[in-house]
Amino acid sequence: MPIDRDKIMDVLEKAHKGSICKQFDWDTQVIPDTIVEKLQKFGLEKSCDPANPVNQDLELADRFFEAGIEVAAEVGMLCTDTQRVIEFSRDELQAGLDAAPAEFTLGEGDQVANFKHRQLDDPTPPVWVSPLSIAVTEDVFEPLVEGIASIPEVDCLEGPSFETIWGAPLRAGSPYELLAGKMQAELFHKAIKKAGREGIGLYAVGTSPTHYGVLGGYGVPGGYKPERDIVLILSPVEIKTSYENLLKLAHTYNCGGISYGGSWSMIGGYAGGPEGAALSCIACTIILYNAYQCVNGASFPYDLRTMGNCGRPALWALGLVFQALSRNTHLCANSVLNQTAGPATSMLLYESAVGMMTLAACGASSCTGPRTAGGKYTNYITPLEVRFAGEVFKKSAGMSIGQANDIANKLLPKYEEQLGNPGKGQSFKECYNLTSLTPSDEWQKIYDNVKDEVIDVGIPLD
Amino acid sequence: MEKQQLHDQLYDNIMDFDGPAAAETAQAIVNNGYDVIEAIQVATEAVNKIGDKFETGEFFLPHLMRAGKAMGQCMKVLSAHLDAEGTAKKKGTVVIAAVSGDIHDIGKNLVGTMLSVHGFDVVDLGVDVNPMEIADAAERENAKFIALSSLMTTSMPYQKDVLEVLNEIGRRDKFYVVVGGGPVTSEYTQSIGADGWGLSAVSAVKVCDELLKAGHKPPVPKIILVE
Numbered sequence: 137m138p139i140d141r142d143k144i145m146d147v148l149e150k151a152h153k154g155s156i157c158k159q160f161d162w163d164t165q166v167i168p169d170t171i172v173e174k175l176q177k178f179g180l181e182k183s184c185d186p187a188n189p190v191n192q193d194l195e196l197a198d199r200f201f202e203a204g205i206e207v208a209a210e211v212g213m214l215c216t217d218t219q220r221v222i223e224f225s226r227d228e229l230q231a232g233l234d235a236a237p238a239e240f241t242l243g244e245g246d247q248v249a250n251f252k253h254r255q256l257d258d259p260t261p262p263v264w265v266s267p268l269s270i271a272v273t274e275d276v277f278e279p280l281v282e283g284i285a286s287i288p289e290v291d292c293l294e295g296p297s298f299e300t301i302w303g304a305p306l307r308a309g310s311p312y313e314l315l316a317g318k319m320q321a322e323l324f325h326k327a328i329k330k331a332g333r334e335g336i337g338l339y340a341v342g343t344s345p346t347h348y349g350v351l352g353g354y355g356v357p358g359g360y361k362p363e364r365d366i367v368l369i370l371s372p373v374e375i376k377t378s379y380e381n382l383l384k385l386a387h388t389y390n391c392g393g394i395s396y397g398g399s400w401s402m403i404g405g406y407a408g409g410p411e412g413a414a415l416s417c418i419a420c421t422i423i424l425y426n427a428y429q430c431v432n433g434a435s436f437p438y439d440l441r442t443m444g445n446c447g448r449p450a451l452w453a454l455g456l457v458f459q460a461l462s463r464n465t466h467l468c469a470n471s472v473l474n475q476t477a478g479p480a481t482s483m484l485l486y487e488s489a490v491g492m493m494t495l496a497a498c499g500a501s502s503c504t505g506p507r508t509a510g511g512k513y514t515n516y517i518t519p520l521e522v523r524f525a526g527e528v529f530k531k532s533a534g535m536s537i538g539q540a541n542d543i544a545n546k547l548l549p550k551y552e553e554q555l556g557n558p559g560k561g562q563s564f565k566e567c568y569n570l571t572s573l574t575p576s577d578e579w580q581k582i583y584d585n586v587k588d589e590v591i592d593v594g595i596p597l598d
Numbered sequence: 599m600e601k602q603q604l605h606d607q608l609y610d611n612i613m614d615f616d617g618p619a620a621a622e623t624a625q626a627i628v629n630n631g632y633d634v635i636e637a638i639q640v641a642t643e644a645v646n647k648i649g650d651k652f653e654t655g656e657f658f659l660p661h662l663m664r665a666g667k668a669m670g671q672c673m674k675v676l677s678a679h680l681d682a683e684g685t686a687k688k689k690g691t692v693v694i695a696a697v698s699g700d701i702h703d704i705g706k707n708l709v710g711t712m713l714s715v716h717g718f719d720v721v722d723l724g725v726d727v728n729p730m731e732i733a734d735a736a737e738r739e740n741a742k743f744i745a746l747s748s749l750m751t752t753s754m755p756y757q758k759d760v761l762e763v764l765n766e767i768g769r770r771d772k773f774y775v776v777v778g779g780g781p782v783t784s785e786y787t788q789s790i791g792a793d794g795w796g797l798s799a800v801s802a803v804k805v806c807d808e809l810l811k812a813g814h815k816p817p818v819p820k821i822i823l824v825e
C-alpha cells in the first residue's frame with residue numbers, strides 16, 4: 137500500500153496547527169486522566185486477572201477496543217517538537233484502520249514473507265522478525281546475523297545494532313548514524329548471502345533510533361531496498377510523535393517504501409497499571425496506523441518494574457491488546473517480546489515460550505524479538521534463543537487461548553520470582569563457536585531440556 | 599489556623615497533587631510564624647507516602663510527577679524563609695538530562711522526581727541535550743550533581759563526552775556525575791569514570807545521598823554503585 141501524500145500533508149498540518157499542549161501536561165494529566173476516565177466508563181478497572189495470565193474474557197477485549205478508539209479520538213497524538221496535538225476524528229481513525237492492508241509482503245524471490253491478519257486460535261503461522269536491535273561489537277555482527285538468518289523460522293531481520301562503526305562509537309543524532317544506516321544494510325547483505333537467504337525482508341534501520349539511519353540507509357544505492365524492506369517508525373511514549381518520526385515517514389514516502397509504526401506503554405508509567413497500559417497501547421496503535429499509514433506494527437505493553445513483558449500483569453495486558461486488535465480490526469499487528477534473562481539460561485527460554493505462545497494464540501500477525509537480557513548488554517544475543525522463540529511462535533499457531541492460559545500457568549512459576557533479578561547468562565562469544573556457529577554443549581543442553589519441558593506441558597514443538 | 603491543622607492541610611495538598619494549594623498553605627504557615635523546617639518535614643512525609651504507593655504499584659509515574667511539582671511549588675515558598683541552618687540542610691542542585699540523540703524521558707522524569715521529593719533541587723534540562731549545554735547549565739545553576747540518562751546504546755557515548763568536556767574545561771572537580779538508563783551498566787559507569795550509577799530511581803537517590811555523605815571531592819576515589 138503506497139503512502140498517500142495528502143495524508144502526510146494532513147498530519148504535518150495538524151502537527152503545526154493543532155491545539156497547544158505542554159508535554160508535562162500531556163504526560164501527567166491528558167494521558168492519565170483520559171485513561172482513568174475511559175477505564176471507569178467502560179468498566180475496565182481492576183480487570184487484570186493474574187490467575188489467568190492469558191485473558192479469557194473476549195467481551196472484555198472488545199470493550200477495551202471500544203474504549204481505545206475513544207481515547208484515540210479524544211487525545212490524538214502529541215508532536216513533541218511543536219507541542220501541538222495531532223487530532224483525528226473518530227471517522228478519520230476508522231477510515232485509517234480500514235485503509236490498512238489485511239496482508240502484505242516483505243522480501244523478494246524465494247524469501248518473501250507473507251504477513252496476514254490473524255484471528256484468535258488462527259492456524260496461519262505468524263511471521264517471526266528477529267532479533268531486536270541489541271548492541272553487538274563489529275566483529276560479531278556478521279557471524280551473528282548469518283547464524284540467525286540460517287534459522288528457517290526467521291522470516292525477516294531487524295537487528296542487531298552496532299556499538300561502534302569502523303571503530304568509532306556510534307553516536308545518536310550524529311553523522312555516524314547516517315553512515316551506520318548504509319553500513320548495516322551492506323553487512324546484512326553480506327551475512328544473508330552467506331546464510332543463503334538473499335532477498336529476506338529487512339526492517340530499517342535498527343541500529344539507528346533517530347531518522348539519520350533511515351536517511352542514510354533506506355533507498356540509497358547498496359542500502360535497504362524500498363521495494364522489499366520496511367522503515368521502522370518508533371514513537372515515544374505516551375502516544376507522541378516528533379520531527380524524527382515524521383522525517384522517517386516523509387523519507388519513506390519519497391522512496392516509495394512502506395512503514396512500520398511502533399510504540400509501547402509501560403505498566404507503572406504514564407498510563408498506570410496493566411489495564412491503563414493495555415488501553416493506551418490500543419489507542420496508540422489506532423493512531424499509529426493513521427499518522428504513519430503503516431502496514432505493520434502496534435504499541436505493546438511492558439512492565440516498568442521488570443523491564444520485560446513475560447510476567448503475569450504484562451502478559452495479561454499483552455495478550456489482551458492483541459485479542460482486541462485481532463477481533464476488531466484487520467490489521468497485521470506486530471508485537472515485541474521483551475525477555476529479561478540472558479543467553480544460556482533456562483529462564484530466557486521459559487520467558488520466550490510463554491510470551492511467544494501467548495502472542496500466537498491471541499492473534500498477533502508477527503512478532504519482533506527476542507530482547508535477550510533486556511537488551512542491556514553488548515553481545516548478549518545468540519541464534520539459539522532466536523530459533524527457540526521462532527519455533528514456539530510458529531508451532532503455537534492454532535492453539536486456543538484456553539490452552540495457552542493453562543500452559544502459561546504451568547510455566548510461569550518456573551521463572552516469575554526471578555523477574556526482578558534475572559540471570560545475565562553468557563555472551564555470544566562465551567556460549568557459541570563463532571566459526572561453526574554452533575552453541576556450546578551447555579547452552580545446547582539447556583535448550584534441549586527446556587524444549588522437552590515445554591513439549592510436556594503442551595507446546596507442540598515435537 | 600492552628601499549626602497542626604495547617605500541617606494536615608499541607609499534607610493533604612501534596613497528597614492531592616495540588617501545587618497552588620500547597621503553596622498557599624505553606625505561605626499561611628510562614629505568615630503565622632510557624633517553624634519552616636517542620637513544614638518541610640510534613641511535606642516530605644507526604645511525598646514519601648506517595649513514593650511508597652509507587653513502590654507497591656498503587657500509584658504510577660504521573661502521580662509521582664504531579665507530587666514532585668506540588669512539592670516544588672510548596673518548597674519555593676518555604677525555602678525563601680529558611681534560616682541559615684535550614685539552608686545548610688538542603689541537599690543541593692541536580693542538573694538532569696537525557697543526553698544527545700536520546701528522546702526517552704520516562705526514566706529521567708522518574709529519577710528527577712524522586713530526587714526532588716527527597717530534598718534535591720532538580721533542574722530538568724529535558725531530552726536530547728548536548729554535553730556542552732549540560733556543562734554550562736551545571737555551572738549556571740551552581741549544581742552539585744549532573745545526572746545523565748540514556749536509554750539507547752547510541753546515546754551512551756555522550757555520557758562519556760560530558761565527563762570529557764568537564765575535564766577539558768577544568769570543571770570535573772565541581773560536579774558529581776551520576777549516570778543511569780536501560781543499557782547503562784555499572785561496568786560502563788566505571789569505564790567512563792563517572793561518580794555514581796543507580797539501577798532504579800530509588801537507587802539514584804541513594805547514590806546521591808551516599809556521595810554527599812562520603813564527602814569526597816569529584817571525581818570520587820570509589821564509585822558509588824547501587825542496585
